[in-house]
Amino acid sequence: MSDKKTLRVLFCMGINQNFFDAARDEQLQVWAAFSAMWNGIHDLAGVKVLGNMDDDQSMVGPSDGFPWTTYLLADVPDVETVHAACNLLRTTAVGEGPYKLWRYVKIEARMGRELIIQRS
Numbered sequence: 001m002s003d004k005k006t007l008r009v010l011f012c013m014g015i016n017q018n019f020f021d022a023a024r025d026e027q028l029q030v031w032a033a034f035s036a037m038w039n040g041i042h043d044l045a046g047v048k049v050l051g052n053m054d055d056d057q058s059m060v061g062p063s064d065g066f067p068w069t070t071y072l073l074a075d076v077p078d079v080e081t082v083h084a085a086c087n088l089l090r091t092t093a094v095g096e097g098p099y100k101l102w103r104y105v106k107i108e109a110r111m112g113r114e115l116i117i118q119r120s
Helices: 017-021 024-043 079-091
Strands: 007-015 048-054 070-076 105-112
Touching: 007 079, 024 070, 024 079, 024 105, 070 079, 079 105
Parallel strands: none
Antiparallel strands: 007 070, 007 105, 048 070
């Protein structure tokens, strides 16, 4: 039997042009949906959020890749849970309209392991 190690995952999220083109009321609905998605990641079974970073003061405008708008670092039990976290963008509704969060936000999950450096 092998010990299954948790994954160290950096969720990289970028706000796209659709958000910036939206009216203020729609942007507020996106923010509410984003908050629900963010809390949804925290609430997934076995997820331990280690920290986050928001790059919105030094990176202005839409983010289609690096540098991303915001980051969430977590220990996640398995790849299926990583997929479930990313899927929250497909399933989280924005307001009462037809759109889901993925219309406004892009996510990329970088998976690895904790780097442990032995002291000599």
